[in-house]
Amino acid sequence: MEQSNKAHRKTKEKNTAKKKLHTQGHNAKAFAVSAPGKMARQMQRSSDVNERKLHVPMVDRTPDDDPPPVIVAVVGPPGTGKTTLIKSLIRRMTKTTLNDINGPITVVSGKHRRLTFIECPADDLNSMVDVAKIADLVLLLIDGNFGFEMETMEFLNIAQTHGMPRVLGVTTHLDLFRSQSTLRTSKKRLKHRFWTEVYQGAKLFYLSGVINGRYPDREILNLSRFISVMKFRPLKWRNEHPYLLADRITDLTHPEKIEREGKQIDRKVALYGYLHGTALPSISGTKVHIAGVGDFPISQVEKLPDPCPTPGYQQKLDDYEREKMKEEGSTSVTPKRRKRLDDKDKLIYAPMSDVGGILMDKDAVYINVGKKNEDESFVPGQERGEGEKLVTSLQLAEKSIAENFEGVGIQLFSNGTELHSVEPEEDEFVEEEEQVEGSNKGRANMRKPKVYGKSIQEDDDDIDLDAIPSDDENEDVEDDSEPRMEEIDFGDNNKSTNTAETDSEFELSDNDDNWETDVANKLQANKTKRRRKWDIGKLIYMNNIEPEDCIKRWKGEDEEDESDDEGESDIEKDEQEFFTKKTGVMDQNKETFNDLEKFVPYFEKIEKLVEKWKSLDSINDRFIGASMKSKTEDAEGDSNEDEVFGDFEDLEDENQEEENQDEVEDDEGEQSDDSFTNFDKEEKKDLTMDEERELNAAKKEKYRKQFEIEEGENFKEDDPDNEFDTWYELQKAKMAKQLEINKTELDDMTPEQRQKIEGYKAGSYVRIVFDDVPMEFIENFDARFPIIMGGLLPTELKFGIIKGRLRRHRWHKKILKTNDPLVVSLGWRRFQTLPIYTTTDSRTRTRMLKYTPEHTFCNASFYGPLCSPNTPFCGVQIVANSDTGGGFRIAATGVIEELDVDTEIVKKLKLIGYPYKIFKNTAFIKDMFSSAMEVARFEGAQIKTVSGIRGEIKRALSKPDGHFRATFEDKVLMSDTVILRSWYPVRIKRFYNPVTSLLLEKKTEWKGVRLTGKIRADLNIETPTNPDSAYKKVERVERHFNGLKIPKAIQKDLPFKSQIHQMKPQKKKTYMAKRAVVMGGEEKKARAFMQKVLTISRAKDEKRKSKKADQRKERLKRLAKTEEAKLEKEKEKKKEYFAKNGKKRSSTTEDSRGSKRR
């Protein structure tokens, strides 16, 4: 058979790059700028695009290593499939199927990324507000059949005011569309609507129907990929505050206390969660806000082992382990680096949803025993199996083991007495404490996990403990805290000695815990020389030591070493200088301590100074000129100088600094060599070319540095040709540098120092304990509603008047009324307050407005916890679900402009009076005031008549009380009205009512102060109306003024021009008046005819008009009828449709929880 080959394919005419260049008929490169206008436009365009990409440079304070999990909030109206989506995503990421979603769920989604999913309860505005404040990414669920619903819009608007998080739209229920074309059009419509809400080109996902209770795997896979590569921009508020989304809470109150004092007592509550934002300060007593509960001081923070560590972090731990192994000499294999997540790395942590039924805590392990619907297990007498029996028997034990042995002594000899243990007294206190603690501990020391970053209890007791003198000191102990000589001994790497000498603080915790400390110590070993000394850093903060003592002790290393036992041998040491010096120091101490206010610092006596400063050698290197001089003295720049200038390299750069250190060391080595400079000089001729070059380079570098020193900072700061093209880049670089400095500095510190300086950094899993939390928080706890703890800055703890710019939301139906309660969400807080809306009258005064203007900003002032300017806020009138109609609830949005302790707001008050006696320019005015006292208050006030004559209040009249004399610039009329325009101060009501929705049993039903309208409606009060304020038709009486009468005497003297020309009344009849006209003949006939014709035509017109009106009426009636029929038909249609398709909605309105398990 003939072999059949594929026919030869001819090479295609390839469009090579070269050919492309010549498409225009000439070499495009040769005429690069062929169209300058076009090119300019292109450049303009590209720079526009680039410029639009820029954002205000902001520092991102999220730590690079081990960042906190990304909070993904799933938001949407009820029944849009939030739970299903979370379940599908969790299933996809961790291969776990969750039955019940309660509270935040943290999963590992990548090597360095974790996600915390929270479901935002659809029917709670409060939760929506809270979630919007903390979510990094919002999955906005939209029912494809219904489009955007009120909740969605509300959420978007809330999110916008609190710093827009990333929003991903997810459209569900798309399988319900029957025809493809409607699906397509509705998709498109949704997309565009979404774009207008979020931004042009925002991503909108489409999920089709549910399979096996989950969304299709392929679609979920895409979504999860999208999520896991998403980047986030730092948001201002979150970049300035620490916050935490509690994924677990426990009530630590002693159960006995509850039993004894009743359920009503305040509880001790622990919140658990990952820290986000900035570092949480480690000072106990720091106030934080728990949204929906209130402000509480932190009584204790503790860093716990990460329950859901990322593989990247695990790797770090492993690396550390391996290092350690290597040090010990054993070899280990480096594990293979994987590209994909291992199954064992796909962790899930959802304590509220209890995954897997086991839950571990610092001091307890909770085991979920069976389901509720199964019969009870662990019932004594009905055990099923060996294990249960064991447990129940444990429960049966009446006495603890210790109690069992109580009273049992040891008989050493058969005839001897029983020896009983004697309690060591000093332990008593500790044990007591342990007992108290132990009662709510469950099993103590069950787990010894590795902790990254030691958990330090920030109690002052701790510091005291730490300050208890170690055994080698036998000084008197004042108080119970006395600083301890810290022995820094890092010479050997022997672990046992290390642990023995670490702080007692460390000894409190497990040895395994502080590997980090070990490492830090080891790291420091190279730096610190072996010596015994007081640590000034600790001494400074020991409040029980007087400052002078503190300094003395610290300096003691050189002074008091010798004079340790002052009593005996001191005087023999007759070093006069030493002695005087010491007294000098003492004097100084006394003096300065008595008068620390003194500005001038302590100086030695003048004679001493003269002696000391005979030569300026000790500070020669501080003067530029002097060092130059000394430099010129040296023929060759020898290494001594190198040392002087060696450290003037780029100082900011840490790495370089380290290098510097090395360099310096090298230099020292060199120095010893260089003591033979002369030899060098002789040998110089023998240098090779390279060596000479090196030498020259070194010299050049030295000169450069010299130049830099002399030029100072200016050299770098205002350098126009620095490496950064734009200001933006420069700022970015500066920030990056600062961050780097932060990192290196913090890494250099020991863990406890770091804790003190930095606090608990974001990404650490902490347990925060609060005392005195209202019992309702625990009793009415519902995992469905997120618990958010936000840190507060010092300003946010103060209360005062907040002035902001505010605008009624255009979708809110009503304008807002001054002093009507408004629930404001500002910062972490939600609170009800009574705002006063104001405007400024050309910046001279702040005038109250009764209502917000329709479509423009006004100012609002309200009382509440302060928040720094530029913080946006939003307000709603009602948060309770039962009180809301279907309308858009966000009533106003705004931004804080200014804070103050009080503010001056006025409202206009017009007092009116009437003149009752008028002299020339003076008039007596009545009805303005009711007493002479009131008049006295306004003496000298400017008044004005309606007609515009200005005047002044002079004096109260004695007789009719409240009447007064006033002068005007002209004579006023009796009919005029006098107006006194005054400004009446308006007080802002100091009303602050935090929305404590989480304390309620029905969390969605928080009701605060009612709106004015609501109160009126409830109490059946009519809205008060001032009849004067009602708009009426203005009826003006025609006024007649008498003519001007000028006395003859005056008239006579007036110049001709000003003479009044008045015609005398005519006496004779005019010609026209005299004549009488009589019509006759033709004219009369014509007139009569015309009159008839006109009458007929008028009558006809009338008839026609009335007929037309009738017809019109008929027509309208007909139209109305058809309209009605149409409506009826439509209604029927709708009814039919919703009966078929809208079952879901009706069910959700009845019971939103019911829809969860659809």
Place this chain on the structure above:
Amino acid sequence: MSSNKKSPYVTFQGSQNFRLRIVLSTLSGKPIKIEKIRSTDLNPGLKDFEISFLRLMESVTNGSQIEISYTGTTVIYRPGIIVGGSHTHNCPPSKPVGYFVEPLLYLAPFSKKKFSIVLRGITSSHHDAGVEAIKWGLLPILEKFGVRECALHTLKRGSPPLGGGEVHLVVDTLIAQPITIHELERPMISAIKGVSYSTRVSPSLVNRMIDGAKKVLKNVGCQVNITADVWRGENSGKSPGWGITLIGETKKGWCYFAEAIGDSGAIPEEVGEMVAYHLLEEIESSGAIGRTQLPLAITFMVIGKEDIGRLRIAKAEIDERFVVLLRDIKKIFGTEVLLKEVNDGSDHSDDYIVTVKGNGFTNANKKIA
């Protein structure tokens, strides 16, 4: 600490560091209570200048509440909002204007309105900051922290005891946060300048002081430039007096200074010499900044951004004042500083680096737009 957890005040005892405590409280917004002010003294309670200072604080803030106990030994201060504005303050004759200007420098950059305060009284004294010391010694430090437009104008000089001087403090820069600074080196001094001034005495005294100072400083190897400033007529206050202030300037903007005034009977040359020696001493015992500038710098570092700032100080600068300062800062702000020894192998290896993480303070008083 734990005992006064419930108490709404941060409590201090004694009269020491009075101004700084009030200033820190105002910056942090935390109310403080100072107890036992000279309680064992024959003349217990607040002194007239302290009362005057509290008045000044009241006028530059809005909503501050000051409660002074009957005996004057206890003060409760609830800070309001720093507003600034234009004020005139008459200082009591017991303290010079420098006593009042110094604390104002801490507050001025963080106020609502610009500071423009005229202070009347004595302009120089033995124990408190003189006008030149503030102008050339403290304002440059402010400048390093980003407060560029600040000035202290001497309208009239007034020597003790009668005074009659007048100074005008103008701070036009309102910043949200001080700049985070890093100074890891002892800066090099590029020039020494100074002012030698006199009121109502012979101008020759001024020149004699200059001579005395120059004699000491001739060997330092850099430029020494001392200005003579002789005040005559009605602007020279009510009493005769004279003094000298020397400043060591660096290219980087840091500076060191020393000052003194002459008593009647003192020899001008000796005063000049003494101040020169003090300057040398100050230079020797300072890292990047002098002892008198330290509180200002540390405070500004503490209230900076949430970044780490570093400052090199000499061992001699760690004294009681420093300890008291840090303790007060910790009490009010809760911020601790870290002292780290410098091991760069240079001559001054007993220097320390003060590492401070700013507490994220922002000037919330300023109005936007």
